[in-house]
Amino acid sequence: MGSGRVLMLLAAxxxxxxxxxxxxxxxxxxxxxxxxxxxxxxxxxxxNLLPNGRSYIAASYVKTLESAGARVIPIRINLSNEEYVKIxxxxxxxxLPGGGVDLKTSEYARVSKIFYDLAIAANDRGDYxxxxxxxxxxxQLTVLTSGELLLTLxxxxxxxxxxxxxxxxxxxxxxxxxxxxxxxxxxTLPISANFHHWSLSxxxxxxxxxxxxxxxxxxxxxxxxxxxxxxMEAYEYPIYGVQWHPEKNPFEWRxxxxxxxxxxxxxxxxxxARFFVSEARKSQHQYSEEVEIAYPLIYNYCPTYxxxxxxxxxxxxx
Ligand SMILES: *[C@@H]1O[C@H](CO)[C@@H](O)[C@H](O)[C@H]1NC(C)=O
Ligand SMILES: *[C@@H]1O[C@H](CO)[C@@H](O)[C@H](O)[C@H]1NC(C)=O
Ligand SMILES: *[C@@H]1O[C@H](CO)[C@@H](O)[C@H](O)[C@H]1NC(C)=O
Ligand SMILES: *[C@@H]1O[C@H](CO)[C@@H](O)[C@H](O)[C@H]1NC(C)=O
Numbered sequence: 001m002g003s004g005r006v007l008m009l010l011a012a013x014x015x016x017x018x019x020x021x022x023x024x025x026x027x028x029x030x031x032x033x034x035x036x037x038x039x040x041x042x043x044x045x046x047x048n049l050l051p052n053g054r055s056y057i058a059a060s061y062v063k064t065l066e067s068a069g070a071r072v073i074p075i076r077i078n079l080s081n082e083e084y085v086k087i088x089x090x091x092x093x094x095x096l097p098g099g100g101v102d103l104k105t106s107e108y109a110r111v112s113k114i115f116y117d118l119a120i121a122a123n124d125r126g127d128y129x130x131x132x133x134x135x136x137x138x139x140q141l142t143v144l145t146s147g148e149l150l151l152t153l154x155x156x157x158x159x160x161x162x163x164x165x166x167x168x169x170x171x172x173x174x175x176x177x178x179x180x181x182x183x184x185x186x187x188t189l190p191i192s193a194n195f196h197h198w199s200l201s202x203x204x205x206x207x208x209x210x211x212x213x214x215x216x217x218x219x220x221x222x223x224x225x226x227x228x229x230x231x232m233e234a235y236e237y238p239i240y241g242v243q244w245h246p247e248k249n250p251f252e253w254r255x256x257x258x259x260x261x262x263x264x265x266x267x268x269x270x271x272x273a274r275f276f277v278s279e280a281r282k283s284q285h286q287y288s289e290e291v292e293i294a295y296p297l298i299y300n301y302c303p304t305y306x307x308x309x310x311x312x313x314x315x316x317x318x
Contacts, residue, residue, distance in 0.1 A: 029128060035092040035280040036287040036297070037065050038075040040115070040137075041318055042108035045100040052304055053317025055107075059303040060251035060312065061097045061134070067250075068273035070280055071287075072298040076318050077107035081114060088118045090291045092283035093130040093276065096137025098195065098245060103136075103143045112137075116144045123237050130238035130279035135196055138232075138241035142200050146210045151198040154223040160190040160258045161244075163219035163230055172218050173233050174240060178271055185264040192230065192244035192268075193259050194221070195311075199228035199243065215241075238279050246272040254311055 039062065041055045049056070055077050062072045075087060075094070094115045101108045119129045133141040143149060163186050169175050175183060185191065202220055205211050219231040221243075230243045248257075249265040303314035 029282045029284070032092060032281050032283060034287065035070045035277055035283070036073060036090070037070045037093045037095055037277070037280050038073050038087060038091045038115070039065070039095045039097055039298075040075045040108055040111050041077050041316075042097075042099045042101045042136075043077065043106055044317070046310060048309055049306065049315070049317075052306075052315070055318045057298075057316045057318075058097060058099075058247075058312040059314035059316060060247040061095060062298050062303075062316070063251050064247040064269060064273045065095065065277060067270060068277040070277045073287075073295055074298055074301065074316060074318065075111060075115075077111055079111075084111060084114045085118065087295055088115060088122075088129075088285075090285055090287045090295070092285055092287075093132070093280035094119070095276070096131070096133040096140050098135030098137060100136065103140055103149060108136075109140060109143070112140045113144055116141075119239070120237065128238065128279075128282045128284070130276065130283065131240070132276045133239075133241040134247065135243060135245055138243045139196075139198055139200070141239065141241045142211060145214050146208050148208070150200060150204040150208060150211075152201050152204065152226065152228075153197055154199040154226055154228055156194040156196050156199060156221075156223050156228075158258050159194050160260050161192050161194060161221050161230075162186065162188050162190055163192055163244075164221060165219050166217050168216055169218040169231075172216060173238075174218060174231065174272075174275055177275070182264065182267055182271060186268055189260070189262070189264060190258075191249070191260050191262070191265040192221070192242075192246075193248045193257075194230075194244050195248075196243060199223075199226065202227045202229060205229050238282075240276065240279075242272070251313065252311065253307070253313055257311065 041057050122129045215232040221230040233240045246269040248259050249269045301316050306315045307313040
């Protein structure tokens with residue numbers, strides 16, 4: 001065999017092992033390092049804030065996602081279905097924030113349903129798209145998945161609690177990479193900030209087949225009387241819900257509130273944000289410059305100081 005043929009053989013072998021090894025690595029989706037996440041606005045449900053604007057997003061949600069390396073676009077209410085479909089195709093995840101509007105009749109509910117349905121369909125065809133719901137957003141997810149209002153009143157307004165983790169939490173998508181000392185802090189210290197009147201009881205969760213099959217309960221809490229779901233993640237979809245407020249620990253400071261500002265509490269907030277943004281990095285939708293004109297980033301808006309007249313330090317009004 002001439003040395004030329006040996007070289008050719010070697011080259012063929014090399015290119016074979018290359019393509020073989022690159023196909024091994026390509027089973028992971030490529031990482032999107034320019035993730036853009038939409039936050040759904042809602043009707044201004046505080047009488048005193050109406051002069052500022054008819055809809056809002058609390059700035060703490062924006063800051064938390066930005067801290068984890070994502071950019072945010074506000075998803076304004078009152079747009080047409082077609083516009084939401086366009087927005088969906090250029091963002092990498094959606095966050096349903098807390099608040100106080102109706103889970104069936106509000107624009108927030110309508111917009112959330114549009115994105116939820118689009119996300120389910122996209123994930124089903126291999127187009128990865130994560131959803132995160134906090135507090136009202138968590139409650140909205142339970143309505144979207146079950147088609148019903150299954151919530152019940154609990155005494156959980158402005159109280160911080162340790163999470164009662166379930167057995168599956170340690171190996172869950174959300175918590176499996178959480179450093180163990182932080183996990184232990186979250187399980188033992190009053191870190192999770194609860195600001196809700198309505199909760200999904202374990203009883204109603206367990207009795208509802210749609211919810212039970214869709215979500216894995218990762219933590220529960222109790223108001224002393226009723227055990228309710230405090231953290232859940234979907235088994236088959238990148239859909240996550242927390243009844244508590246990780247974004248408040250680093251960014252909301254109302255003195256009369258029972259919000260923990262310890263180093264552990266702040267670490268939990270950033271861990272959760274980092275987790276969700278890492279999910280958004282798996283989405284391949286591209287936010288382009290043309291899109292930026294139609295659907296501007298939150299950088300184009302100014303937050304308003306509301307720390308003296310609301311539970312939020314700063315809010316964006318639209
Ligand atoms: C949305 O539309 C409703 C009904 O037309 C209107 O009352 C409301 O002010 C609008 N809100 C915003 C934020 O545009
Ligand atoms: C279960 O859901 C119903 C609404 O369908 C609600 O009226 C009831 O209070 C809930 N019960 C518990 C224990 O959560
Ligand atoms: C954890 O669960 C136990 C048993 O249900 C309950 O008594 C306790 O109040 C819960 N702790 C918190 C912080 O919710
Ligand atoms: C709240 O703060 C703003 C900005 O400093 C100020 O203009 C406003 O008068 C204050 N409102 C109240 C009720 O203190």
